[in-house]
Amino acid sequence: MFDQAGETAGRFLEADVRLGVTGLRRAGKTVFTTAVVDNLLRAGRLPFLDVVASGRFQAARLRPQPDADVPRFAFEEHLATITAAQPDWPEPTTGISQLRLAIRYRPNSALRRTLQSVATVNLDIVDYPGEWLLDLPMLRQSFAEWSALSLELAARSPRDALSVDWRGWLSAIDPAGPDEEEEARRGAALYTEYLHACRRAESFLSIIQPGRFVEPGDLKDAPLLTFCPLPGERRGRGTLWALMESRYEAYKSSVVRRFFAEHFARLNRQVVLIDVLGALNAGVSGLGDMKRALEMSLEPFRHGSSGWLDWLFGSKIDRVLFAATKADHIASSQHPNLKGILDSLVAEARRTIRFEGAQVETMALASLKCTETVVTEHEGRTLRCIQGVPVGRDRPTVLYPGEIPDGADAMTVARNRSYRFMPFRPPADAGRDGRGLPHVRLDQALQFLLGDYLE
Structure with missing residues (x-):
């Protein structure tokens, strides 16, 4: 006992x-x-x-x-x-x-x-991946709601320049047209290229959605990854809109909801x-x-x-x-x-x-x-610098990347740009x-x- x-x-x-x-x-x-x-x-x-x-x-x-x-x-x-x-x-x-x-x-x-x-x-x-976390809000969005938000985002700078080809395709197709597989795959491919461009961009874009479009894993070439946002409202059966909507819902069910549950x-x-x-x-x-x-x-x-x-x-x-x-x-x-x-x-x-x-x-x-924090003198000023080996160099270097103002909000600091933070x-x-x-x-x-x- x-x-x-x-x-x-x-x-x-x-x-x-x-x-x-x-x-x-x-x-x-x-x-x-x-x-x-x-x-x-x-x-x-x-x-x-x-x-x-x-x-x-x-x-x-x-x-x-x-x-x-x-x-x-x-x-x-x-x-x-x-x-x-x-x-x-x-x-x-x-x-x-x-x-x-x-x-x-x-x-x-x-x-x-x-x-x-x-x-x-x-x-x-x-x-x-962080993109999987960002996919979870899709569970509460209809295809029309998600499309509207995605299209609005793609039209803003700097994404507008990255999405030119995909948005050009959008302007040439009719969402109420027939549900042709080739057209759907073409739109999805252009949209995926746009997401990859966002991921590579020097403008450091964070919203990449749907996440599996850039990290498909074993879902590569699966039909549920061949959709993209479409403008307008819901269309009837047999249309390109209906095809895209059904695949969006399949993505939510088979990918997003599964990740949440498991x-x-x-x-x-x-x-x-x-x-x-x-x-x-x-x-x-x-x-x-x-x-x-x-x-x-x-x-x-x-x-x-x-x-x-x-x-x-x-x-x-x-x-x-x-x-x-x-x-x-x-x-x-x-x-x-x-x-x-x-x-x-x-x-x-x-x-x-x-x-x-x-x-x-x-x-x-x-x-x-x-890195280590080091103190240096420059033109009569005492500066707190960092010492480490920057990427692309082979020996320790003392750098002054600039300072983040105390109490300033993020956007004010971003507009200031009196700094340059380097990788090590x-x-x-x-x-x-x-x-x-x-x-x-x-x-x-x-x-x-x-x-x-x-x-």
């Missing part, structure tokens, strides 16, 4: 938590996930993770993941790329992947310690990574597009009174972290200002959202710290001291996302 009680207590103290990791364009989610796992395995650089700071952390180890039909996150491969003799950035992941990490610790509560001296949290990290609805915590500095480099258009993308990314967490998100009530997400990445690309004294810019980007959406007991936090961090190469000695990859505030991010599970 005592052994049975101990086994029951052991199961009680073994918790599972699913952490979703996604990111807008070029945000570095592959490096984030790699750095999280490496630092939890080594626990040498996590002073602000309470379970480590209090000495209650025992160890962490990789375990077989629970979902056998989801590709495994290639942690070892990505870490090897970052820590190689000639370090490089790993290739970005293009689909969903997963990894399970078991964390053993001593409970903080005296009551829990009487049941079992050591507890375990199984952390399942689910890494998926993955998103099972998450407990979510982190959304954002390259705010990259958007600032791109100016007002890039930052405005990112702001709208962030608003769209918050919609799946919203529980409004209209009932249109009844399908979401299965979601268990109760903490969401929005993180401005690559904070090491500016001097450490600028980090509060970078967080302030992120706050201004999500402020409106965060005010209107109504979480059912959920918490939202923002943070400036660097998953892999590539991974440091040559990353992780060689055995303490885990160097970072900025990764431990604080983990404390917000996991700290209550490790009490």
Whole structure:
């Protein structure tokens, strides 16, 4: 009987938590996930993770993941790329992947310690493209509504120049015309080319929808990826409009709703990574597009009174972290200002959202710290600069990227443009001291996302 009680207590103290990791364009989610796992395995650089700071952390180890039909996150491969003799950035992941990490610790509560001296949290990290998160709002939109919004977006600068060929096709076809397969495929191909152009654009466009058009995976050439927005109102059966509408609904049902049911609805915590500095480099258009993308990314967490998100009530997400990445690309004294810019980007959406007991936090961090802050004198001024190896160079360089004004909103900073934030190469000695990859505030991010599970 005592052994049975101990086994029951052991199961009680073994918790599972699913952490979703996604990111807008070029945000570095592959490096984030790699750095999280490496630092939890080594626990040498996590002073602000309470379970480590209090000495209650025992160890962490990789375990077989629970979902056998989801590709495994290639942690070892990505870490090897970052820590190689000639370090490089790993290739970005293009689909969903997963990894399970078991964390053993001593409970903080005296009551829990009487049941079992050591507890375990199984952390399942689910890494998926940001475009998949941005697809979720489509579930509440009809084809006509989605088309109108997409057409309006495509007509604005700088997307208008990128969508010329597709919009030219639109002007030459009749949505009420016959549902010819060749015409549908032509329109879908031009629309897909436009989305790829948005993804490559120097203007740093973030809204890429539908997401599977640019990352089709095993859906390549599937009919449900051969549709595009059409102008006007709903048309009758046998028309090009009806064909496109049916494929849009099939995409929602077979792709978006399936992702929600199989993955998103099972998450407990979510982190959304954002390259705010990259958007600032791109100016007002890039930052405005990112702001709208962030608003769209918050919609799946919203529980409004209209009932249109009844399908979401299965979601268990109760903490969401929005993180401005690559904070090491500016001097450490600028980090509060970078967080302030992120706050201004999500402020409106965060005010209107109504979480059912959920918490939202923002943070400036660097998953892999590539620079050091140094102080230099220039023309009688003391400047806080950064020193690292920029991409394309082979030796450390001291740079002054400019400063983000204190208290300024995002659009004001974007219009100012008195800065240039450069990308850097991974440091040559990353992780060689055995303490885990160097970072900025990764431990604080983990404390917000996991700290209550490790009490």
